[in-house]
Structures are given as structure tokens and as C-alpha cells.
Amino acid sequence: MPRRALILLEDASNGRLYLQAAQRLGLHPITLAADQAQCDLLAAEGMEAIRVDTDNLDALIRECSRLRRTFDIVGITSALESVYATVGKLCRHFDLPGPNAASIERCCDKFVQHQMLAKAGVPIPAYRLAVNATDVESAAAEIGLPVILKPVVGSGSSGVRLCRDVEELAEHTTFLLGGKHIWRSSPRMLVEEFARGPHYVVNIMGNDVVGITAAEFGPPPYFVFRQSICPAPLSDDGHERMGNVSLSCLRALDLGWGPTCIEFRWTKRGPVVIEVNPRLAAGQPKLIQLAHGVDLIAEHVKLVIGGDWDLRKMHSHTVASRSLLPDHDGTLDWISGDGRAAALPGVVEVKLRVKAKTPIVRQGDWRDSMGYVIATSPDLPRTEAILQQAVDLIDWSITPFPTDDATVAGCEAVIRGGNDGACS
Known part of the structure; x- marks a missing residue:
């Protein structure tokens, strides 16, 4: 009898958790990825990975058809938003359970998403679409500063910035349109009202709200997650209101199969939806499992292979995580204290993502985190x-870069390329 295999498109922040969940469920995970280095890394960890152009649906169909000669492919999924619509198309082609590709594509376009939410009466910030600097300037004038300027398509806060005055607006517009931001499609930007208030992330599986996390960001003008608390310290009424709006989002966007995470700001007019993501958010599954005993990734895999899931909460603990964020750019001389922090009673995990002599160049998004404590x-x-006690035990030293522009540019290239080596 052929081995039962789960196909994963690309690797992502939650990717290893999907691989591990598949193995626990007795499946053989196979990752299809476009980058050979990524495949080599997975292979070095004992995982099967095959290089395929994941932007080419026909190539993926051919590879999956080839694999079916050896394996019983029981499911196809991904932890990466940018290929999740492709997952839906593959599932439909091979008659496997999966998301609605058209719904995913609409949801991943933040402008279309905003239009559909607004039409359904879901509370969202004022917004405008912009394709050039003139559009950005006029949209900001209509909405009123401060505004958030971000790409229509993207994730991880990449390219997202709070613009508090016309100078910051012009600077970020130049950044987005001047070649420094990597666009997956033609440049389109969303100019959005800055909704003020506490930030929350609602984690949903199917049509069930499994858990709500309160989140804080690092210093503006960027939106880099600094701290999260699960479950969020909300009243019963707050949980109910946010849950009801979340379900309205699912109906408006024709979602409700598999995972969704919805980001909110609690403003003077109550919960306002910032964006809907048709996936599990990075880091959230771990918090939900520690707080409630629900393994969202394993339950998602069960759904993907046509099984029954179980979202019953097994316990109620309070979980908090903190990202280790640098306050300036430079070369990391050393970082230490993680072992002592991990030894504290109540500390679940301490993870460092950087090593000594690593160039630290803040990008204003998820890449800025040097590690975390839970x-x-x-x-x-x-x-x-x-x-707080654990975080206080971790310390580091960063020597600022020389003022030579060429040196700084070289370090930025290293960071964007994902290289851990130091710049010289």
C-alpha cells in the first residue's frame, strides 16, 4: 500500500509546525518549493523537498501527478498566504478538500477585501486606492493625516508604514515606488485611515472563533509585533462583539473553510477590522495551543485530509510572548542570557534567530525580530x-555601522538576501 502523503507548497513561519503535525498524524510530508536553497535546508533536516516553480500551476499539477505514482496524496496545503489560492486550485484539480481559490484571491487583495467588507457593512477604516504619488497625496488629503500607506498585496507588515505628516508620506511613497520594495504584481497601494486603539488578533477555524490575542507593536512608524497576550484580557461583551464581527467578515468574503485570522483595532466606535487573512498567523498557533490546548495546525491538517477536527478547549492558561527588537542598526557583537531565561519556571520557550557578527538592518517588518520569549x-x-524577568536576563550589544553609505548598502543587501554572514 502506498504511503499517505501531504503536499506542502513552500515553507513559511509555520511551515515546520505543519511538517511536524503531518508526521504525528502518520503522514509523509513533501514540500514543493521554488528555491533550491530552501529545499536543501529541508533535506538537511530529513524532510523531503522538491524544487518546483510554485507560481506555475501546470508545473505543480505535473509534479503532483508524478508523485501520485508513488504516494497516496491525501491532502495539499500551505502555511504561506501568497500560494494559498494555488493550493485551492490544486485541491480542486485533484478532487481533494481545500479552500475556495477565488475567495482566497479576493481576500489577499486588500483593496478588493475592503470593498467587500464595506459593502457588507463591516466596520473598517476609511481607505483609498493609489497607483502613483499623486494618488497617494490626494487620498491622504481626503482621509486626513495620519494615514497608513501599504501595498495592496503582501503580508508580515512588509511595506506598511504610519505616515504622520506630508514628509513621511512622500518618503514612504518614494520607498514603495522607487525600487526598494519588491512587488509581486503591478504596484498598487492602499491609503488607510489610522484606526487608534488596542490591537487584537482573532483566530478562527472554519466558522469557530478559537481564541483572541491582544497584541502590541514596537515604536512607530512601523508595525512590528512586540508583545502578545492570549487570551486577550477582554470582557465577555468584548469577546462576543469581536466574534460577531469576525463571522460577518467570513460571510462577506465567502470564507469559512479552514483557518482565518482577523486583525482588529478597538476604537471609540468599537471593533474595527484592519484586515482579514485567510491563513494562520505566524506565532498564533503556538499561543493558542499553550493557552487553550487546541493545536490549530494539526486540526487544519485533519481538515485538509478529509478528517474530523476537534476544537474543544482542554485548559485555560495565560500566555505572553515578547519579540526581541533592536533599537538601532549595526553589527551584532554578542547576544546572551537565553539559557538563563529558558531555565526560569514558567518560561516555555526562548528562541534566538541571530548569531554574533550578524548585520542588523531594521526593515520595519517581521524580519526585525532577533528572537522571542514565551x-x-x-x-x-x-x-x-x-x-519580564526572562527578557531582563537577555542582553546584547550592537555596534553601529560605519557611516560609509556603501557599507550600509552592502549590509542591507545581505539582510534582504537572508544571509546570516556578516558584512565586511
């Missing part, structure tokens, strides 16, 4: 105290 306990005050 703590848990039965109550919020104790969890926050444990987390």
Missing part, C-alpha cells in the same frame, strides 16, 4: 512578571 502561568499578572 511564558505561561494560570493568571495574567504572574505571566507578565515571568516574561
Whole structure:
């Protein structure tokens, strides 16, 4: 009898968790990725990976058809938003359970998403579409500064910035249109009202709200996640209101199969939807599992292979995580204290993503995090105290780069290329 295989398109922040969940469920995971280096890295970890152009649907169909001669392919999925619509098309082609590709494509276009949410009466910030600097300037004038300027398509806060005055607006417009931002399609930008208030992430599987996380960002003008608390310290009414709006989003966007995460700001007019993501957010599954005992990734894999899931909460703990964010650019001389932090009672995980002599160039998005700490306990005050104690044990030194522009540019290229080596 052929081995039951799960196909994963590309690797992402939650990708390893999908691989591990598949193995626990007795499946053989196979990753299809466009980057040979990514395939080599997975292979070095004992995982099967095949290089394929994941932007080419026909090439993916051919590769999956080839694999079916050896394996019983029982499911296809991905942790990466940019290929999730392709997952839906592959599932339809091979008659496997999967998301609606058209719904995913509409949702991943933030302008179309905003239009559909607005039409359904879902509370969202004021917004305008812009394709050039003139559009950006006029849209900001109509909405009123400050505004958020971001790409219509993208994730991980890449290219997203709060523009508090006309100078910041012009600077970020130049950044987006001047060749520094990598566009997956023709440049389109969203100019959006800055909704003020606490930030929340609602985690949904199917039509069930599994957990809500409160999140804080690092210093503006960027939106880099700094700290998260799960479950969010909300009243029952707050949970209910946010849950009801979330379900309205699913109906408006024709979602409701598999995972969704919805970001909110709680403003003076109540919960306002910032964006809907048809996937699990990076880091959220781990928080949900620690807080409630629900393994969202394993339950998603069960759905993908046509099984029954179980979203029952097994316990109720308070979990908090903190990202380790640098306050300036330069070369990381050293970072230490992670071992002592990990040894503290209540600390679940300490992970460092950087090593000594690594160039640190802040990008204003998810890449800025040098690592994280996660703590848990039965109550919020104790969890926050444990987390702070652990973070205080971790220290580092960053020597600013020389003022030579060429040196700084070279380090930026290293960071964007994903190279861990130091610049010289």
C-alpha cells in the first residue's frame, strides 16, 4: 500500500509546525518549493523537498501527478498566504478538500477585501486606492493625516508604514515606488485611515472563533509585533462583539473553510477590522495551543485530509510572548542570557534567530525580530512578571555601522538576501 502523503507548497513561519503535525498524524510530508536553497535546508533536516516553480500551476499539477505514482496524496496545503489560492486550485484539480481559490484571491487583495467588507457593512477604516504619488497625496488629503500607506498585496507588515505628516508620506511613497520594495504584481497601494486603539488578533477555524490575542507593536512608524497576550484580557461583551464581527467578515468574503485570522483595532466606535487573512498567523498557533490546548495546525491538517477536527478547549492558561527588537542598526557583537531565561519556571520557550557578527538592518517588518520569549502561568499578572524577568536576563550589544553609505548598502543587501554572514 502506498504511503499517505501531504503536499506542502513552500515553507513559511509555520511551515515546520505543519511538517511536524503531518508526521504525528502518520503522514509523509513533501514540500514543493521554488528555491533550491530552501529545499536543501529541508533535506538537511530529513524532510523531503522538491524544487518546483510554485507560481506555475501546470508545473505543480505535473509534479503532483508524478508523485501520485508513488504516494497516496491525501491532502495539499500551505502555511504561506501568497500560494494559498494555488493550493485551492490544486485541491480542486485533484478532487481533494481545500479552500475556495477565488475567495482566497479576493481576500489577499486588500483593496478588493475592503470593498467587500464595506459593502457588507463591516466596520473598517476609511481607505483609498493609489497607483502613483499623486494618488497617494490626494487620498491622504481626503482621509486626513495620519494615514497608513501599504501595498495592496503582501503580508508580515512588509511595506506598511504610519505616515504622520506630508514628509513621511512622500518618503514612504518614494520607498514603495522607487525600487526598494519588491512587488509581486503591478504596484498598487492602499491609503488607510489610522484606526487608534488596542490591537487584537482573532483566530478562527472554519466558522469557530478559537481564541483572541491582544497584541502590541514596537515604536512607530512601523508595525512590528512586540508583545502578545492570549487570551486577550477582554470582557465577555468584548469577546462576543469581536466574534460577531469576525463571522460577518467570513460571510462577506465567502470564507469559512479552514483557518482565518482577523486583525482588529478597538476604537471609540468599537471593533474595527484592519484586515482579514485567510491563513494562520505566524506565532498564533503556538499561543493558542499553550493557552487553550487546541493545536490549530494539526486540526487544519485533519481538515485538509478529509478528517474530523476537534476544537474543544482542554485548559485555560495565560500566555505572553515578547519579540526581541533592536533599537538601532549595526553589527551584532554578542547576544546572551537565553539559557538563563529558558531555565526560569514558567518560561516555555526562548528562541534566538541571530548569531554574533550578524548585520542588523531594521526593515520595519517581521524580519526585525532577533528572537522571542514565551511564558505561561494560570493568571495574567504572574505571566507578565515571568516574561519580564526572562527578557531582563537577555542582553546584547550592537555596534553601529560605519557611516560609509556603501557599507550600509552592502549590509542591507545581505539582510534582504537572508544571509546570516556578516558584512565586511
